[in-house]
Amino acid sequence: MAGARRADRLAPYAEGPATGMRTTRDSRCALSHRRDADSLVEAVWASLPELEPLAALASSPLRRSDALRFVRDSQAAWEEGRAHDFALRSHDDGVTHLGNISVWPTSRREQAGEVGYWVRSDRRNTESFRATGVRR
Numbered sequence: 001m002a003g004a005r006r007a008d009r010l011a012p013y014a015e016g017p018a019t020g021m022r023t024t025r026d027s028r029c030a031l032s033h034r035r036d037a038d039s040l041v042e043a044v045w046a047s048l049p050e051l052e053p054l055a056a057l058a059s060s061p062l063r064r065s066d067a068l069r070f071v072r073d074s075q076a077a078w079e080e081g082r083a084h085d086f087a088l089r090s091h092d093d094g095v096t097h098l099g100n101i102s103v104w105p106t107s108r109r110e111q112a113g114e115v116g117y118w119v120r121s122d123r124r125n126t127e128s129f130r131a132t133g134v135r136r
Helices: 003-010 034-051 064-080
Strands: 029-030 085-088 097-107 113-117
Touching: 029 113, 034 064, 034 085, 034 097, 064 085
Parallel strands: none
Antiparallel strands: 029 085, 085 097, 097 113
């Protein structure tokens, strides 16, 4: 019985979340792409003191190659149904990385999962970020 529960807990959903971009008045939420690597590195460096104790991505020194690996691994996890990562970008330019939101399936049968996020430290208290609805 325990093995069956474990298999269900780790099994990917038959269908993950929709992949299309979501927008608010001030931000865009979409899948990460290779072109996002430089902006991701900049956002992590802006948040490094807060991220280092919590996130593997926040290694010092973070390089573009690390960000590209994160994007590649994120895309593979999406395709395999293990995790669904979204990049949160500024609506002003569509490039500035504001943070990430991730969903990890925990039970296919119950359609349950965990949600995690991080927010670029130097943008957390701005009007554009408050409009996303994510709160600390």
